[in-house]
Amino acid sequence: MRRKEQVNAVIAKILSALERLGIDHYLIEETEKESLECFFVRKKLDLKRKSVTDELEVTVYRDFEKDGKKMRGSSAAQIYPGMEEEEVLAALQGACQAASLVCNPYYELPSGKKEAPVPSRSPLAEIGLEESMKRMTEALFAEDTEEEVFLNSAEIFLRHSHRHLVNSAGVDVAYEVYDVWGEYVVQCVAPQDVETYHQFNYRDLNTDGLRREVKEALALTRDRAAARKAPKTGEYTLLLSGQQMRTLFDFYLSRSNTSMVYQKYSNYEAGMKVQGEDIRGDALTLELKAVDPYSAEGIPMKDRLLIDEGTLQLLQGGGARFAYYLGVEPTGGYRKIKVREGKLPFEEMKKEPYLHVVSFSDFQMDDFTGHFGGEIRLAYLYDGQTVTPVTGGSLNGNIMELQADMVFSSEKYEDANYEGPYAVRFKGVKVAGEA
Amino acid sequence: MKVQESDFIRRETPLLKELLEKLLAAYPYASILAVDSKARRYSVSKRNMAAGEDDLLTSRGFVAKVWDGKHYAEYSFNKVVPEELEEICARIGELVAASDRLLPEGLEEKEYLLPEEERRVEKKTSEEKRTGEKTVFEGSTEYEVDPEEMGDDAILKFLEGLKDKGLAMNDALLNLSAFCEYQKYTKLFLSGRKELLQNVMWFNGGISLAASRGEEIKSYFKSYSCLGGAELLPRMEEDLEESVAATVELLESRPIPPGEYTCICAPDVTGMIVHEAFGHGVEMDMFVKKRAQAQEFLGKYVASPLVTMHDGAGAVRETATYFFDDEGTLAHDTVIIDKGVLKTGISDLQSALSLGTEPTGNGRRESYRRKAYTRMTNTYFEAGDSTREEMIASVDYGFLLENAESGMEDPKNWGIQCMVNIAREIKDGKLTGKVFSPIVLTGYVPDLLKSISMMGKDVELGGGGFCGKGYKEWVKVSDGGPYIKARIRLG
Numbered sequence: 001m002r003r004k005e006q007v008n009a010v011i012a013k014i015l016s017a018l019e020r021l022g023i024d025h026y027l028i029e030e031t032e033k034e035s036l037e038c039f040f041v042r043k044k045l046d047l048k049r050k051s052v053t054d055e056l057e058v059t060v061y062r063d064f065e066k067d068g069k070k071m072r073g074s075s076a077a078q079i080y081p082g083m084e085e086e087e088v089l090a091a092l093q094g095a096c097q098a099a100s101l102v103c104n105p106y107y108e109l110p111s112g113k114k115e116a117p118v119p120s121r122s123p124l125a126e127i128g129l130e131e132s133m134k135r136m137t138e139a140l141f142a143e144d145t146e147e148e149v150f151l152n153s154a155e156i157f158l159r160h161s162h163r164h165l166v167n168s169a170g171v172d173v174a175y176e177v178y179d180v181w182g183e184y185v186v187q188c189v190a191p192q193d194v195e196t197y198h199q200f201n202y203r204d205l206n207t208d209g210l211r212r213e214v215k216e217a218l219a220l221t222r223d224r225a226a227a228r229k230a231p232k233t234g235e236y237t238l239l240l241s242g243q244q245m246r247t248l249f250d251f252y253l254s255r256s257n258t259s260m261v262y263q264k265y266s267n268y269e270a271g272m273k274v275q276g277e278d279i280r281g282d283a284l285t286l287e288l289k290a291v292d293p294y295s296a297e298g299i300p301m302k303d304r305l306l307i308d309e310g311t312l313q314l315l316q317g318g319g320a321r322f323a324y325y326l327g328v329e330p331t332g333g334y335r336k337i338k339v340r341e342g343k344l345p346f347e348e349m350k351k352e353p354y355l356h357v358v359s360f361s362d363f364q365m366d367d368f369t370g371h372f373g374g375e376i377r378l379a380y381l382y383d384g385q386t387v388t389p390v391t392g393g394s395l396n397g398n399i400m401e402l403q404a405d406m407v408f409s410s411e412k413y414e415d416a417n418y419e420g421p422y423a424v425r426f427k428g429v430k431v432a433g434e435a
Numbered sequence: 436m437k438v439q440e441s442d443f444i445r446r447e448t449p450l451l452k453e454l455l456e457k458l459l460a461a462y463p464y465a466s467i468l469a470v471d472s473k474a475r476r477y478s479v480s481k482r483n484m485a486a487g488e489d490d491l492l493t494s495r496g497f498v499a500k501v502w503d504g505k506h507y508a509e510y511s512f513n514k515v516v517p518e519e520l521e522e523i524c525a526r527i528g529e530l531v532a533a534s535d536r537l538l539p540e541g542l543e544e545k546e547y548l549l550p551e552e553e554r555r556v557e558k559k560t561s562e563e564k565r566t567g568e569k570t571v572f573e574g575s576t577e578y579e580v581d582p583e584e585m586g587d588d589a590i591l592k593f594l595e596g597l598k599d600k601g602l603a604m605n606d607a608l609l610n611l612s613a614f615c616e617y618q619k620y621t622k623l624f625l626s627g628r629k630e631l632l633q634n635v636m637w638f639n640g641g642i643s644l645a646a647s648r649g650e651e652i653k654s655y656f657k658s659y660s661c662l663g664g665a666e667l668l669p670r671m672e673e674d675l676e677e678s679v680a681a682t683v684e685l686l687e688s689r690p691i692p693p694g695e696y697t698c699i700c701a702p703d704v705t706g707m708i709v710h711e712a713f714g715h716g717v718e719m720d721m722f723v724k725k726r727a728q729a730q731e732f733l734g735k736y737v738a739s740p741l742v743t744m745h746d747g748a749g750a751v752r753e754t755a756t757y758f759f760d761d762e763g764t765l766a767h768d769t770v771i772i773d774k775g776v777l778k779t780g781i782s783d784l785q786s787a788l789s790l791g792t793e794p795t796g797n798g799r800r801e802s803y804r805r806k807a808y809t810r811m812t813n814t815y816f817e818a819g820d821s822t823r824e825e826m827i828a829s830v831d832y833g834f835l836l837e838n839a840e841s842g843m844e845d846p847k848n849w850g851i852q853c854m855v856n857i858a859r860e861i862k863d864g865k866l867t868g869k870v871f872s873p874i875v876l877t878g879y880v881p882d883l884l885k886s887i888s889m890m891g892k893d894v895e896l897g898g899g900g901f902c903g904k905g906y907k908e909w910v911k912v913s914d915g916g917p918y919i920k921a922r923i924r925l926g
Contacts, residue, residue, distance in 0.1 A: 038537060039806065041724050044545040045538060047785070050530045051511035051804050057490065075487035080495045081514035098486045098587045130536045138539035153724045183905060185726065187847075195726060195847040197905065233693045233926075263482050264609060265645065265652055361852040362843035366873065368645070368652035371690075375843070375852035375877045392850065394875040394926040396690055400650055432693030432877065432926020 011166060014058055014079060017088045023096055025061035025072075025109065027167040027297065030054070035159040036129040042152065043141060054081050058092060061168075062099040063106065073102030107324035110299045112171035118293045123205045124178035129158045132205055136180055139207035143215040149222050151214070152195060154184035163294075171298035179203060181416075186217045188225035196221045196359055196377060199243075201416040203291070220358060223389045224378040230392030230433040231355055231381055238395065239349060239356040241423035242413055244363050247372075248424065249337055251399050252286060254367035256306060258318030262325050265368065268312055270328075274403075275310045281405040281425075283310040285340035288331070289419070295332025304331060339420030342408030349409060349425050356380040356423075357395065370400035376431075393433030402426045437575035438634040441471035441621035443495060448623060450515055451497070455625045457524050462531075464502035464549050466626035468761055470803045471495045475582070478614035479594040480643075481602065486587050491909065492618045496803040499523070500762075503531050505546045507785065511804045547788050553628050568628070572765070574758040575634040578664035582617050582638065585665045590615065593668055597675065601642065604679045607686065609647045611679075615640040615668065618911070624763040631763055637662050637754040637911065639899050640671045644682040653685035653872070655838060655856065658899025660913060662752045681838070681857065688872035691858055693926040695878075697833035699826050699918055702895035704836045704855055706914035709744060710814050710902065711842030712851045712880045713737075714914070717746075717771055717780035718797070718809040723789045727846040729777060737777045738884035741819055744772035746781050748796055748812040753913035754898030755812035762798035762807050769795050775885075783809040801908045808904050816916030819890020823918050826889050827861055834858040834925065835866065836874065849880035858925065878924045891917030 011028060018026055037049040056079040063072050075098035077091040119125070124132050136156055144151045157180070164174040181201040188194055198217045200210055240248065252274065260266040268274065275284060285308055290301035297320055305313050315323070316331040323330035350356070359377035366372070373396040381390045408421035451467050458465035474492030478485045496513035510527045534544045548554075552570075582590065594613040601611040619636040640659040645652050657678045661667045700708065721727035729737070738744075748757045749766035759765050762784040769781050782790070783798030786809055799810035827835065838856035845852070853876040860869040898913030 036537075037806070040542075041545065043542050045506075045534065045542065046545050047507055047509065047806065048530060048533065048537065048544075049509040049511070049806055050526065052526070053496065053511065053513045053804060055513070059487075073484075075485075076490070078488055078490070078493050078495070082516055095487065101587050101591050102484050102486050104484055130533060133537050134539055137537065137542065141539070141542065152726060185724070187726075193847070199906065259483075263480065267650060361845050361850060362841075364841070364854070368654050369873065370651060371873050373875060375845075375850055375875070377850075392877065393924075394852070394877045396693075396873070396875060396926055430690065430693060430926070432875065432924060435694065 010056065010081070011164070013085065013088060014056070017085065017092050018060070020089065021092055021096060023060050023092065025063070025168045027059040027109065027165065029057045029296070030164040032162040033159055034129070035157060036133055038133060038137065038156050040154045042150070043144070058095065060092060060095045060099050061109070062096060064100060066103055070106040071103050072106045073099040073104060075099040075102060104321070105325060107321045109167050109169040110171060110297050110320045110330060111169040112173065112298055114172035118175035120176040120178050122178040122203055124158070124180065125176070127205070129160060132158050132180065135205060135207055136210060139210040140184065140214060142211050143218060146218070148190045149186065149188040149218050152185040152187035154182060156180070156182040165294060165298040167298055173294050173298050175293045177203070177292065180205070184214070184217070186221040188221045190225065192225050194221065194225045196224055203416070220378060224359065224391060227378055227389035227391040229390055230376070231379065231390045231431055233433050233435060234431060235428050236355040236431050237352060238397065238426045238429040239354050239423055241356070241358065243415065244357070244360070245413065245420060245424065246337070246415070246418035247363050247365050248399070249286065249339060250365050251367055251370060252284070252307060253317070253334070253337065256312060256315055258315045258322035258326055258328065260318070261315055262318070262322045268315065270312055270314055272312045273310050274307060274312050276404050279310050279404050281407045282342045285309055287338040288316060288334040289336040289338050290334070291336050297332070299330055299332040301332050336417045336419070339408070341410055341412055341421040343410055344407055346409040346411050346423050349407070349423065350382060353384045354382050355431065365399070370398045372397050372399060393431055395429055395431045397426055397429040402429070436579070436581070437577055438619060438636045439575070440632065440634050443471045444469055444621045444623050447515060450517060451623070451625060454499070454515065454520050454523065457520060458499060458501055458527065459627055461524065461528070462501040463504055464553050464627065466500045466624065466763060467497055468803065469497050469623040470620060472618060472620035474616060474618040476614065476616035477587070477590050477594055478612055479591060479598050480612035481598070481610045484591070486591055489616055494802045494804070498800070498803045499527060501527060501531060502547065502549060506534070506544050507547055509806065513803070547785065550784055550788060553626060569630050570628060571630045572758065573632045576636060576662055576756065578636055579666035580664045582665040590665065597642070597671060601644070601675050601679055604676060605683050607646050607683050608679065609645045609652065612643040613671070617664065622761070624759060626763060629763045631759045633758040635757055636664060637898065638664050638667045639754065640667055641899055642671060642675065642678055644678060646682050646686055648686050653682065653688070655682040655685060658897060660754045660898035662754060662756045684870050685857070685872055688870045691871035691874055691925050695922060695924045697830050697920065698923045698925070699823070699830065699833070699835045699861070699920050701835070701837040702891070702915050702917060703839040703897055705816060705916035705919050706897060707839035707842050707853050708883065709816055709916055710811060710912065710914040711844055711853055713744065713884065714746065714811045714814045715844030716846035716849060716880065718811070718846070719780040719782035719790060719792070720786040720809040721846045722780060723786045728849050729780060729846065732777045733779070735777060736775045736885070737881050738772055738775045739887040740775040741887055741890045742772050742775050742884060743770065743817040744815070745770055745817070746797070746811055746814040751813045751815070751896060753813045753896050755912045760796045760798045761800045762794070764794045764796045764798060767796040781809060781811065783807055799910045801910055805908060808908060810904070810910050811902060811912050813896060813898070813913045815894060815896055815914060816890070816919070818892055818894045818917045821889045821891055823891060826891065826918055826920050827866065828864040829889065829920065830861045830864060833861045834871070835861055851876055851878045851880055851883060875926045876923055877926065883921055883923055886922040887919050889920035891919065893917055
């Protein structure tokens with residue numbers, strides 16, 4: 001990584017150029033990244049990569065009047081290492097001209113002060129990228145011991161980032177992040193040749209978590225190989241679980257986002273009962289979890305309660321601009337959520353006939369229409385007597401029609417962006433399958 | 436007019452050649468890809484406006500790839516100054532030697548050969564490698580209207596006018612967002628045998644419309660694309676009325692009764708099937724991993740004899756057109772399916788080395804920061820001889836599918852997952868006016884392709900979107916074809 005004096009020299013060069021151009025309002029975002037990447041085909045390392053970059057983006061803001069109203073336009077420019085002073089000036093001048101054409105109502109930038117840099121407390125920071133790669137690789141392949149079901153291919157990325165944000169309203173904050181993420185494909189060759197796709201994402205050296213996830217993925221793929229038929233077309237009691245849960249709750253994050261509300265794509269407002277007046281299933285309680293110390297604009301991040309027992313507590317995300325327009329506190333953007341689990345054990349949910357979809361080719365939630373679904377890669381169908389693995393067909397549900405009746409399991413599930421009930425139950429969901 | 440070379444690349448070329456020489460002194464093979472990409476995006480809607488650089492597409496940096504006689508390694512960086520050349524070489528050296536430190540017991544590194552065209556210089560000295568026979572190429576795409584010359588002000592005013600015109604057409608519209616973007620890039624590829632330079636520009640536009648039915652928002656998206664510049668903008672006005680009408684029609688739409696139907700696919704839906712359902716399955720890095728069912732079908736019928744399918748950066752002039760890929764392989768026009776028979780896949784260089792096949796110019800990176808994978812470029816079905824009217828008239832009961840939204844690949848099992856916004860009901864050879872939405876297409880790819888019974892006369896390609904490998908590695912692509920008639924499971 002770059003030395004501190006070099007970082008400060010680049011930012012000083014930008015500040016000097018901003019002053020020469022008479023730009024009073026700005027945000028400078030500097031991100032240094034060092035990553036180590038390994039790509040595997042079966043158990044062979046196919047390619048190793050390293051990436052060392054230093055990226056700077058400067059957003060400039062211009063105030064002007066239009067039709068008697070105060071406006072503030074913005075535009076961003078990339079500043080590259082090694083740019084001459086005149087090149088920096090030209091890039092910022094271009095952004096300044098564009099900003100003066102962008103007619104958005106006036107808003108205020110988040111204010112702050114110089115804060116001490118926040119170091120990473122991740123164990124990854126202690127042992128470095130190479131040793132971390134070795135341990136994560138070991139965890140990834142630890143359960144890959146059988147001949148019929150195995151890891152077909154995998155990618156592991158380890159990244160160490162430094163982020164520094166400076167704005168014209170006093171914000172001067174910096175923090176360090178370690179990330180490990182990747183993907184792997186599991187193949188099972190008998191009784192039929194199939195595969196499933198999986199992703200992982202951690203902020204620490206979660207070797208136990210990765211090993212457990214791979215073990216589950218191997219078992220799931222074995223079941224996928226045993227599944228031959230699609231479910232019959234019809235309506236089902238649907239159970240969703242695991243990684244689909246976060247995607248499902250995207251609906252509430254999107255609908256409560258200030259940019260969606262300001263642009264009238266969403267009618268959410270604080271105090272609104274998002275599941276309606278008559279909640280027949282579980283009332284939703286959803287908390288926003290701060291993962292990074294600051295937002296992309298330098299707003300200090302903290303945990304916040306978004307929905308309490310089905311009632312919306314605040315509007316969130318969307319940046320300081322939309323929060324200002326709506327007269328609400330800017331919160332910054334959130335990736336991780338925590339949902340309160342229900343009271344019904346998962347085994348109780350499975351006492352009546354159900355379709356439990358555990359893998360989609362691409363599970364999607366449409367925040368505009370509320371429709372969710374996708375093609376079924378693997379589901380367990382219980383007809384009241386036997387459980388059969390099925391594959392193929394698609395489901396199409398609408399959260400707006402189903403949310404008053406959704407029931408959460410009492411068991412918990414957690415990944416990098418979600419903490420909450422392991423499963424949810426919906427009744428009367430349409431499935432297109434075999435005739 | 437031709438797109439001009441970036442000043443930055445021209446200025447840095449001597450230093451990059453010096454770095455290449457140092458690497459060639461240390462390794463039997465080395466290459467450097469330098470990229471200077473500038474992209475701007477503009478958008479105007481009822482309550483929001485933006486203009487500025489697109490941070491996904493704007494970048495400036497380098498990737499060095501070396502082969503130590505057995506293995507490949509890559510190093511991405513975005514700063515090159517004379518005094519740091521040795522440090523860059525040292526970092527690459529550390530990476531090359533890192534395998535033992537990275538790999539736990541039981542795992543090993545895969546061995547590769549050199550690309551055929553680089554082998555002739557393998558045993559020469561670094562000076563011989565530098566000065567020996569080389570493939571030298573320089574090419575630029577063309578444009579009519581330079582968006583930089585047109586300027587931010589004129590572009591924003593055009594979009595503002597489009598937005599106002601569209602919103603005035605129907606009071607039911609909640610919002611209309613008009614946007615456009617362009618990318619202008621220079622890429623330089625240097626190796627012992629190659630010195631390639633290309634300057635390319637593409638331009639995209641789009642209109643996103645929304646109308647509400649209670650809490651539910653119905654949306655419609657129409658995109659426009661060309662290899663070129665701002666000469667695309669007037670095209671965005673041509674079917675504005677049609678797009679507004681389609682959005683309002685969606686307010687009356689209902690989910691479709693699930694089932695298998697006879698469908699006529701509009702060219703954008705054909706393109707999505709070509710790209711998502713079949714194209715990903717012939718990316719030959721999937722052959723290396725034995726992840727693609729297509730590998731077992733080479734030389735066999737996978738589609739109706741009416742189907743001939745192409746992919747290639749050199750096949751047509753669209754947003755994924757270029758002269759050479761990110762590994763220095765010249766662009767191709769690959770015939771993948773010829774009259775229903777699967778002929779070949781498409782390939783990046785490293786996959787071709789692994790399979791003992793020829794690379795097809797499909798090695799593409801999201802940016803200099805990322806690995807190259809086998810990626811599609813411009814992918815399409817050739818035309819047939821039917822008109823759209825003849826095709827609709829031939830349907831007793833079925834649907835006209837329009838407005839492709841998204842899709843997901845499944846090369847192993849050849850399962851289809853495509854999302855379409857509009858299904859128009861056809862009864863007794865006529866459109867009834869009933870509209871269904873949203874629509875999920877599923878099924879088995881060869882079943883769908885073999886069921887194609889009519890092909891339209893005119894091919895249309897659209898390059899408004901980006902393609903991911905799984906959930907990442909976004910690159911610009913175009914896809915399309917003619918109207919097609921097929922049996923498809925809808926839900």
